[in-house]
Amino acid sequence: MRQIRFDGTFEAWRAEARHCLLAGLAPDEVVWLDGPGDRTGDLFGAAADDLPAQPGASFRIPRELPALLQLAARFRCEARWSLLYRVLWRASRGDRSALLAGDPDGSLLQRRAKAVRRELHHLHAFVRFRPLGEPAKHFVAWHEPAHDVLELAIEHFARRMGGTPWMIATPQAAALWDGRRAALVSPCPPTWRALAQTAADPDEALWLAYYRSIFNPARANREALLKGLPARFWKDLPEGTAICELLVGARNGDRRTGQAAALVGRAGRRIGREARGLAAGQGEVSVRESPDRRR
Amino acid sequence: MQLIDKLSILADAAKYDASCASSGAPRRSSKGRSGLGSTSGMGICHSFTPDGRCVSLLKILLTNFCLYDCQYCINRRSSDVPRARFTPEEVVRLTLDFYRRNLVSGLFLSSGIIRSADYTMEQLVRVARLLREEHEFRGYIHLKTIPDADPLLIAEAGRHADRLSVNVELPTEQGLLRLAPEKRARSIRQAMGVIRTGEQQAQQEPRGATFAPAGQSTQMIIGADASDDGTILRTAETLYDGFRLRRVYYSAFSPIPQSPRMLAQQPPPLLREHRLYQADFLLRGYGFRAGELLPDNGNLALDIDPKLAWALANRALFPVDLNRAEPALIARVPGIGVLNARRLAELRRERRLRYADLQRLRCAVEKAAPFVITQDYRPRQATLESAVLRQRLRDGSAQLELW
Incomplete structure (x- = not known):
């Protein structure tokens, strides 16, 4: 031996x-x-x-x-x-x-x-960059891969982000791109780790609004969700906290139609046949044409 | 109206389009250049919503104002829903912001019909042009094509977009006449023809401008009218043959707020949709024809998958000796996919195949067992009646249960 x-x-x-x-x-x-x-x-x-x-x-x-x-x-x-x-x-x-x-x-x-x-594919998909600075110049992300794949992902994000600098921190190592050159730093320095874990995104609400609206409660399917998006990733995704809320909502009756819960019963607007061109031109059109059914 | 409010309305309005693929684009890169974005040919699902569907693109309508009155559509003009309209600049901002955060791989933009088909198409093209030319965006763009739009506009859309799609919506012309009075099957197919011609021209000039390199797709709504699966699959097959579509999507009709009476009011037929996707996959990847899967129209079985149904109807071809049969026939065995058929053919060049090999390759062994012969195995069930076999092999009815 x-x-x-x-x-x-x-x-x-x-x-x-x-x-x-x-x-x-x-x-x-x-x-x-x-x-x-x-x-x-x-x-x-x-x-x-x-x-x-x-x-x-x-x-x-x-x-x-x-x-x-x-x-x-x-x-x-x-x-x-x-x-x-x-x-x-x-x-x-x-x-x-x-x-x-x-x-x-x-x-x-x-x-x-x-x-x-x-796992490399998971990294490509589920990394969430958050902006640093105003206006955003750098993007940082925290991700916990189950295997040693960070190094393999550098090329993908360099091609994707072009001249925008970014950093991905993991419990083991960090990958860095300054817009021209890449570096892999192992182990990940604690200050980088803190930076990646605490960065906040002022525009996160936009993504959450999109996520809630693009979900179709009439089709709720927990197993298919877990297969595509394993629960271990939820904690680092901005939409992670919305998942349970949407599933519960679907179970409690939201699934009667496919409409997002926030829009159900909201004032709507029918369009007359003679209304040709009505929608064109103005960016802001009042939607308060019918009584709001929520009240 | 606030941007976030518009986004809530116009994403909700877009979700009935099933497609969210970002695959098939040529390799593009922004490394060492100005601009943003890359494509690799492989699609990426950046998130999954609790309905199990992949979020790959920012999928929104430019506006949900619409002059048409398609009964199955939440945005029809007689529908009482909140309405909104993005400016092209707002769509550009959302796309780039989401893209930098790695939330999406690109944009899928569609729209209600406002003013005219040409005007609407022109607006969609404008967003794509802004992204590509002003912001040097190299991510994925999928544009909905408006039937009846000027072929010149479709040609420009094809230069900017990776994928174009025109929805056929319903499998038959009669269905379209009844439920979508403003749409015509003929103009939908004409638009598909324009896209196909554009693709062919681009292929003939490899160094010229590209045209929708990820091809075109379409969508049919399932369960809004009474069409059976045979009609649906034959329509899909005609479209695959005639226009070289990359994909036909099947969207189970979800009840919409204040559904018109002429439509189904039940929850979406998800299992039926699932079987149609399986059958569609057999058409695209396995060389099956719609006539083989459903010889006399009617519907696909819900309790067993279409390949098993075909095998049970063609017992004379089985059992198949895995050590001798053509790989194409092995791929037709229930429980063995094309990939595993190829692996088995590779392995049998090294040695004789045994039953345990199927297990190691993670074939659906229980399903395959009555239909295969290996060096150490002959099925005892080979003489069982198909009806009995079907009883044994049917999927657990709880599998896609909703509640």
């Missing part, structure tokens, strides 16, 4: 795994220890670069494997690295099915890669 200590990055693991493979170490002969530790003379584990390579050892792996392993390595779990080495070991011996979803190892690997892609 060989214990291998490395700094927890994929690049370091990749170098160590290469040594192990060349030395002919089988997956059950290796224990991976990530995280900080004294590399020299560590009681538990050392690097693998002192392993003697077997004479004439070399290996070939499928071209798509490194990228797949790198993606799956972002999945946070206890035994992150041992699965990767097992797949690498099998693939290096010509067993291509180790990569495929129909294989026991392959299906686990593919499932982790898929979960990472999905």
Whole structure:
């Protein structure tokens, strides 16, 4: 049994795994220890670069494997690295099915890669930028991803925001874009964290009004909501607090029609056939034509 | 009227349009340039409302004043609802503000008909032009196209927008005549034709201006008139074939305040809508024809999905040997999707397929079991009568229960 200590990055693991493979170490002969530790003379584990390579050892792996392993390595779990080495070991011996979803190892690997892609998508979707300054010059966000995906999202937001500077803080790291260059800072400095968590948005009411109105109470469907927007994200979304209120409203009778609760019974306006052009021109048209039924 | 008040009214007025997709646009980026916004081809759902629908775009009407009297529509001229109208600048401001906060990926703008079809279309195009030219906005834009609008206006809309859509609203011309007296099936199809021609011209000149690169879509209302699923799916198929539509959306009719008597007053038929989407998916992704799914018109079964219904009606083709069959036939097995059919074909190049492989791929094994053969498995149910099998495989009736 060989214990291998490395700094927890994929690049370091990749170098160590290469040594192990060349030395002919089988997956059950290796224990991976990530995280900080004294590399020299560590009681538990050392690097693998002192392993003697077997004479004439070399290996070939499928071209798509490194990228797949790198993606799956972002999945946070206890035994992150041992699965990767097992797949690498099998693939290096010509067993291509180790990569495929129909294989026991392959299906686990593919499932982790898929979960990472999905979490990246969650990050792209559910990050909420709040403006700093008046007028807003910078945008900051607080987000808690379940896997190590922040780094992968930098390019997406750089393309999206163009010259606008932004910062995304997470419990682990922070990503920063100044309009031209990107940086990943790990761990996230406490002041940045505080900034991202306390920023307030004066225009939040507009978004909440939109969210309440675009919801159709006649179609309320809690399961579909939870599938698309897992409850763990609600606390950092401005609309998070409105969700329960809207669901309760729907259950208590709002679902008779699709209209938003705020508009039900409000004064309306019928338009006569002869009223051609009436709506045009003026931006502000009085809507108090019929008695307000709320009162 | 305050902006927030207008937003409440004009978002409420827009929500009966089911589409909120932001996919299919070409790759655009604002990195290292002035302006704002990007697209990647993949849509993003930035939020979900408690009805389970995705919020991808700012979906609003420019105005809900309308000269038409379509009975199924909350904004019809005889409807007693609050009315409002945005200025183009207000729509631009909301779009950019929401976009910077990462709340939406773009704008889906529609409108009630004011003054004339041309005037209304001109207003919609103006918003898109402001966004694209003055603010260099590179996010997603979906514009509703007004039938009867000047083809030149539609052409300009196509230059700015990623997607255009014209709603057919009802599957038959008679339905349209009865419920939407001002709309004509002919002019709706003409507008679709103009968009299709624009797309074709842009494809022939790869270096010329783009034209609605995410294509066109449409929507049919389900349950407002008496059309059956067969009629609906055949209409959809004709539209897919004739105009290369990317999507047909099905919108279960939700009762609206003071619904006219001639319309259904029940809650929206969500399960029926769900089955139509499943059948539509089989038309687009699996090579099924509407005539195969519903040989003699009528409605899709509600208790089983359309693929299972088709398999039960075609037992002679089953069980399918997964180690030998064409991938296209494997994708027709209930419980196995196109993606898993491809994975199975990949895996069987390495070794023989076994029953456990279906479980590992997370196929709906219970559904697939009576219809497949693997190296270690033959279905005992292969001789069961279809009616019995249907009893066993039907979806729990509580699945889409409303209350």
